[in-house]
Amino acid sequence: MRSKILVTGGSGFIGSHLVKKLIKEGHEIAITTKYDSIYENIRLFDIWKKIKVIECDLRYSSSIKKINDFNPKIIFHLAAYNDVKGSFSNYNDALETNVIGTSNLLENLKKYKQFIYISTSEIYGYQDSKAIFYEKMKAHPISPYSIGKYSGELYAQMHMKHMKKPIKILRPFNVFGEMQSTKAVIPELIEKFLKNEVVKITKGSQTRDFNYVGNSVNFFIEAIKNDKLFNNIVNISDGSEISIKSLAKKIKKLTYSKSKLIIGGLPERKTEIKRMKASTAKMRGFIKSKKVFSFDDGLLKTINWYKKQQKFFSSFIE
DSSP states (O other), rough: OEEEEEEEETTHHHHHHHHHHHHTTTTTTEEEESSOOOOGGGGTTTGGSSSSEEOTTTSSGGGGHHHHHHHHSEEEOOOOOOTOOOOTTTHHHIIIIIIIIHHHHHHHOOOOOOOEEEHHHHGGGGGTTOOBBOTTTTTOOOOOHHHHHHHHHHHHHHHHHOOOOOOEEEEEEOOOOOOOOOHHHHHHHHHHHHTTOOOEOOOOEEEEEEEEEHHHHHOOOOOOOOTGGOOOOOOOOEEEEEEEHHHHHHHHHHTTOOOOOTOOOOOOOOOOOSOOBOHHHHHHHHOOOOOOOOHHOOOOOOOHHHHHHHHHHHHHHT
């Protein structure tokens, strides 16, 4: 059934993939963006004329009127300051965008049938090094980014549990894929290996639960269809845990790189999370869609995209 759907942050990495998938399914899509310019939203250049662009800054409640004029029935809230490392020096931007932006939406939006808050696995933070992250765990966010995202999630929980609003909360783990900024570890490694640069990493024993964006978007869309997800918080993962050391070796092999890989060449961050692994039991109970791409397939698709497109997109994507 065709629906009016708003994707905040729709020109971002995950948002743009979601928007394109929703367009293919025949929905009427609007996005929020600070700048109504195809050059500032380059990921959507091929479907720009098929979407409604709402120019606004969610940190200011006066912007929300434009969203209510569109009258979306489903909202995917992805707009965020999402640079974990950068949030330590830009903490005001991180907190204002992730907390105030979310609260403005929830306090001012009207008549929606679903509000889907896209949280993050980063909210789990420090746990036992052998722990698998499940939804009832106590959160320990350890960056201004994750504190902001968790605060936004708590605001959504308040509306969900105490105001009985139709809200679903999803916590995706380490999404990667085409059109991702090289600030993220997988595209950063791909770019350096393709350029045959010297690549330095930490000892690389820490693990991450990486998820190809095509699979993640499929899970997001399936989440729309299940009313049992209302008033619930669910991890989103396809279960591809790998150490950073093994990841670097794999990307070097798949790119046929001549780079020198120096393992242990960088110090670990003081706030390094040793293991990020999702429990997917709850997700499997709600979301029936299976992943379409294996981790290796997704990684190859990502590498091939960067080989072909990176020169064009690198000057635009942040």
